[in-house]
Amino acid sequence: MTTIEEVVPVESPAGGDGVPLLEVRDLHVEFHTREGVAKAVNGVNYSVNAGETLAVLGESGSGKSVTAQAVMGILDMPPARIPRGEILFRGQDMLKMSGEERRKIRGQRIAMIFQDALSSLNPVLTVGYQLGEMFRVHQGMSKKDAKIKAIELMDRVKIPAAAARVNDYPHQFSGGMRQRIMIAMALALEPDLIIADEPTTALDVTVQAQVMDLLADLQREYNMGLILITHDLGVVADVADKIAVMYAGRIVERAPVHGLYHRPAHPYTKGLLDSIPRLDQKGQELYAIKGLPPNLLRIPTGCAFNPRCPQAQDICRTEVPALQPVAEQDGTELDGRGSACHFWKETIHG
Amino acid sequence: MAELSKSDESQESTPNVSEVEVVDAHSESEAVAAIEAPVERGEPILQVRNLVKHFPLTQGILFKKQVGAVKAVDGVSFDLYQGETLGIVGESGCGKSTVAKLLMNLERATAGEIFYKGQDITRLSGRAMKAVRRNIQMVFQDPYTSLNPRMTVGDIIGEPFDIHPEVAPKGDRRRKVQDLLDVVGLNPEYINRYPHQFSGGQRQRIGIARGLALNPEIIVCDEPVSALDVSVQAQVINLMERLQDEFNLSYIFIAHDLSIVRHISDRVGVMYLGKMAEIGTDEQIYDHPTHPYTQALLSAVPVPDPDAREHRDRIILTGDVPSPANPPSGCRFRTRCWKAEDKCAEEVPLLAVPERFSGVDTPAAHESACHFAEEKDVVNAA
Amino acid sequence: MPDFTKTAVVAQDAAVAAEIAPQPAKPEKARSLWGDAWADLRRSWIFLISSALIFILLLITFFPGMFTGTDPILGDLAKNYLQKPRLGNIGSPDWLGYDQQGRSVYARVIYGTRASIAVGFGTTLSVTLLGGVVGMIAGYFGGVVDAVLSRLTDVFFGIPFLLGTMVVLNSFQDRTTWVVIGALGFFGWTQIARVMRGAVITTKQSDYVQAAKALGASTPRVMFRHILPNTLAPVIVVATISLGVYIAAEATLSFLGLGLTGVSWGNDISDGGNQIRVAQWIMLYPSIMLSITVLAFIMLGEAVRNALDPKMR
Structure with a gap:
């Protein structure tokens, strides 16, 4: 660089x-x-x-x-x-x-x-x-x-x-x-x-x-x-080199390219990656993110992804998650990574 | 969904019995000659033989003079078996959408035959064709243009019943339409929207419901998900797979997205400039391609894995696809092929199992139209 | 009227769908394009105003006696045409003044309506039918049929509209309403034919027409159910505008002495033009009626076009 x-x-x-x-x-x-x-x-x-x-x-x-x-x-x-x-x-x-x-x-x-x-x-x-x-x-x-x-x-x-x-x-x-x-x-x-x-x-x-x-x-x-x-x-x-994933007008995840593909920290990114047809899934149902992209006139309250998110909890419907730094389980921050999910820990580590 | 399952009356859809038998005997010998069915699957439901479509290029306003022809489809043959999905891939201008239109008889073939249950449907007209249409339906690419904007969803999905009133009695139609909406995962109350x-x-689901209305056996899908958002594509693919199992449908799945085609298809045909370059099972085509074009196509597909980019063996083709109005002599791919020799310009390679593989029990032994067919695994190469 | 907000629902997810779009207690009645269009029109104020105006005009056309008891042809030279209209005397013969020959301007305006409306309606109807059929056939079948019909259209289009009708009308002694409609229609159908042909060609290629054909739909079905409704909008616009144009053309022809031989706004505007400096009302009132009529039809066309487009709802 x-x-x-x-x-x-x-x-x-x-x-x-x-x-x-x-x-x-x-x-x-x-x-x-x-x-x-x-x-x-x-x-x-x-x-x-x-x-x-x-x-x-x-x-x-x-x-x-x-x-x-x-x-x-x-x-x-x-x-x-x-x-x-x-x-x-x-x-x-x-x-x-x-x-x-x-x-x-x-x-x-x-x-x-x-x-x-x-x-x-x-x-x-x-x-x-x-x-x-x-x-x-x-x-x-x-x-x-x-x-x-x-x-x-x-x-x-x-x-x-x-x-x-x-x-x-x-x-x-x-x-x-x-x-x-x-x-x-x-x-x-x-x-x-x-x-x-x-x-x-x-x-x-x-x-x-x-x-x-x-x-x-x-x-x-x-x-x-x-x-x-x-x-x-x-x-x-x-x-x-690096990626910003956008959903409903916000960046929901930010990461260097390798990190994002190997360990997504936002359910939307994870869903997108999972819905790519893979060899070992032949004959099975594809993973599909349920629902439709939001209408920009009526963006859902809280996290815009919450109606489609498999992990959504009550907090997701009320509070807009900020883009927060993503860290390893031991607390070391991952360089250049961020996720706008209340449950990024569960997404990346779980 | 009892009323949607195959009923006995679909048997009566081949009215010209005498004609059927004549053509049948003729086609069977040809079928054997042109294609050796890879496995025992019984009789193919659809057989396409040397299909040709040339669009004339004309000059003049009142007195038109033909000055050439766009050879959109130039001798394509394949079979479709009951309950299977045949994927057809290729780049724009390869003729795959024209094949779809020919199968639907939306365009008249210049030459060649399409046998549906042994009956050549390219020359049918009037009532006989209408009967065949009940069994071959289509899902279009663009859900924004394939639905009449001035008709309600109920009218759109109910139209097949208006055209073929014998399928559903009048009083029954509304309920049938709502059943269909339910089958494709839409709220039946949306009938008046x-x-x-x-x-x-959602529109694509409506298009699928319309295609299903007549209980067809074959559905021709022309790029059914390419106009949809990534997160919605998987939903529609899943729906189509579920419907295939539920109603024992055969699909011709035309697409340019190779990973989706691989996911849904049992067999795959690769088209280039109006000809079939290679055809085989999904494993044969994706893991053991022998045609250089297939290899280049597969290697060019961006892989959603950043680790692959350093050590991937990519074949970057030079140049563009030549014009179908003036295709190269001999092998059509030779102008972009790294293997091309003099022979390729002189002799048109036939779609057949390459000699070197014939009789050998290897996945490379499938039909490929190349003089120098050679196996090369580009997908898993590392 | 379906609510747009409800469409952003997750179809697959029944729970969500039920939440956002509660199921109506009893199923709605099946609806059609025309039914919906009518429901829409009834709530459009443009439609209400224009149709009220047109209703009054039609009433005048068919029952002129309801509005005035005065004979429009009988002149009384004792009446002074330079005397100002008595605007207070609504409905009386001298309400809008008299013309040179002592005929009541009000009576002439009332009786002249029939000529204008008849010529406007008749011509528009005939050009829309003739042009529509020619355009539909040329556009739908294409090829040689299109080549022949399109050249024919070009030939007619090349003839100056007013000049053509003048030449034709000049050869008639008694120019009845039918003769005038025939002459205007004979030279006027080309615009609709061109608009229709273009719209048909565009619509013919659309996927939903292909889809209907793939279902085995007959040619009339494809034409009338799929192509026609989607080509009507531009045709209706052109037709309503030309309705005004034909009423004006009739007035022009009358002004030139080649229009209807009876009572018509055009004849009165023509006559009144000579007296514009001393008795403006002779020309003014027929002109106002002409403008209102043309405006009413253009507004009606706009309302109908919007109603036939579900996207405008």
């Missing part, structure tokens, strides 16, 4: 050792709808350092994408509102910045990759033009230089015959190639942080492997921070 |  000194010091007045690349503190996001206020994010804390991959794992409606959109500053406000929270990029709160300052960070320092590459690219412009646009707009390059840069980028994301294809339109590329173009676009200005929102969900397995490999290689090469948002436990196990 | 008032998993 590289420390923060590598980056331009001007940009991080509060910087120095120990300041993470990005830190989200007590973030709340709500949406005002006709039926009421949907609380999509309810106090999320996470941080990511340069060269590190944080996987944010969750189902639809867990708030994982909304958090990322808030970080990126691309939430539509209204209907969204951020009543509380801080988003610190190198120690500076982006929510307090002016629109102009934020725009500078967005795209140049933080880039985003979306799930659907086809709809994220403009269909009537060539990919070369769209890639070159980054350089023309942000760096004032000439058209010719921008095109050379675009070809370079396409080479870097391993698009075959880049020079010949630079003038092609998005629909002329396959899904995997389009996602590479999206990655190239995100990389164009060599950002410090990439947020990838389900980058391979729309892709086939063999292509998904190519794209994830590429993303991991590039991350190492540029020493970027990566926030990977996904629902796929397999992808997370392949690339993540 | 509209689809949008349910979550994805």
Whole structure:
């Protein structure tokens, strides 16, 4: 892991050792709808350092994408509102910045990759033009230089015959190639942080492997921070360093990748892991978490997971569990682990 | 659920008896030639032979001229036995969903036959087809689009009875619909609700109830859980397995999620670009794959175990799936295959037990369409 | 009306389900789309207002004698058309003033309703039927059928609507209501056909239509039970808007001297236009009635469309 000194010091007045690349503190996001206020994010804390991959794992409606959109500053406000929270990029709160300052960070320092590459690219412009646009707009390059840069980028994301294809339109590329173009676009200005929102969900397995490999290689090469948002436990196990599991707008468990898979400390995580079909369970019932993900307009009181939790007790229905540190039975704290369960001890040790 | 169990009247579903016998004799010899049934399981309930579907590519507005064809399915053969689950896996564009539509006769096959109990259903029309439909039903991928938004749940699940009034007398239907809701784990009181008032998993249960209404023998499931949340997928898979036992259903389970297919399937077929690359029991395919594509596919699946990532032997394929409008000559996988030689470009490999394994008692001895079939365990390799 | 809150229940878990959605004492009656739509309409104020207006208009159409005893055609030149309407004398012949020929504006407004409503209704009904059938057939069957019908639609669409009807109407001496409806409908059906065809093609590909076919549903069943209800919304919107357009078109044609030969708002607006500086009421009152009528139908269309969409409940 590289420390923060590598980056331009001007940009991080509060910087120095120990300041993470990005830190989200007590973030709340709500949406005002006709039926009421949907609380999509309810106090999320996470941080990511340069060269590190944080996987944010969750189902639809867990708030994982909304958090990322808030970080990126691309939430539509209204209907969204951020009543509380801080988003610190190198120690500076982006929510307090002016629109102009934020725009500078967005795209140049933080880039985003979306799930659907086809709809994220403009269909009537060539990919070369769209890639070159980054350089023309942000760096004032000439058209010719921008095109050379675009070809370079396409080479870097391993698009075959880049020079010949630079003038092609998005629909002329396959899904995997389009996602590479999206990655190239995100990389164009060599950002410090990439947020990838389900980058391979729309892709086939063999292509998904190519794209994830590429993303991991590039991350190492540029020493970027990566926030990977996904629902796929397999992808997370392949690339993540640490994981935040989200449920109903909260982080319910936080752990380094090995710890989470071997010894989950939250019943939801445990349920997710148990419901993966395993070889020795063939012919038996799969473990299934009962019930449905909660309606964000009516999040259950207490722990949001309580109606679905096999271990729920009375306290779970009344008291919201805080994300508390997880320790061994002898009391030694497990590094980087936390669980928002009243009964985390029973879950991890029992 | 007495009235849902197989009743005697399902026997009368093959009206053209004379036709059946003619086709039967013809198909049996072919069946033996094309596929050696792995174990004694009796007569297959469904036999698919050299199924082909080409979608013509046309130009012109009023006077259309064919300029080519998308070879979505190009010679696929397999059998389905009573009470078993046949998984079909493959990436997008491999033709697996088209196979589902052909089985349901929602698309007309360009060539080939589908024998249901010995009767070729690809050429049936009108009443005979309607009778067959009672026994082959489908569960769709997207629970948000497969239910008519302007019909109540009662109307949706009751529609099969409107179309096939002989299955349930009119006065009985409402109770039957409520029974079906109960069978799939929904509150029978929800009969008057509209689809949008349910979550994805609940909608998929409604779709399953509709599929069950006519007491079918075969259910074709086209990606039935891929649109659902992870925590809900397991519920629906469990439901489908329970229903299979309860009603002795045969499933064709089309999916791209290999671990779910393995869990639910007895046998698995792997498709690539409109052809079957390899077919065998789940153990044969997952632990002893002999086709390079199967091996690459299996090794590419992310394993939910962080320990595996350091010492896993992954095969990362280069390039993309070629267009089905213009597939490669010979073996369709050769453009991405690391084993490809000149022979692969010239000769189309047939789906058969590879010569080197034939007669040998090994799990590798299953049908594989590769000139250089070779066993390689990619899942358990460490 | 089902309650949305109750849907987030765990279906599998009977205990939880029972807790959140207590079972009603007796089973509800089976409901249908149309039944639910009607129940919904009865509580929509847009529907109530618009249907009240339309009811009054229909009453005027069929029983004009209930509203005035004055003959709309008989003019009395002794009446001074420059004399201001006596707005206090509600319902009397001079309530809304007189026109140039000494005819009661009020009587003409009442008797003119029939022409406008008949032309508007008749034309809308005929274009919706004709366009709907053409669009449904073209969209559902596709291929050559679609190619032929779509080109035909394009040809008609290419003819300027008003110019076409003017040419046709010009060749008729006696322009009865039927003639005007026929002429407007002949050139007007293309928009509905296009809207319908597009909606049918989209709906045809949806999974629930495939599911119905997989069940063995007949073509009429697929068309009327699955495709039609899901294509009605855009058609109803276009139809109600065009109803207003046709009433206005009739007025325009009358203004140009090519409309109905009898009493109609269009004729009066046309005549009154010449006197707008000295006697505004001759044009004003037929125009107000025209606007109210068009508005009432557009509101009705909106209400019906919302009622037919369960998601709007």
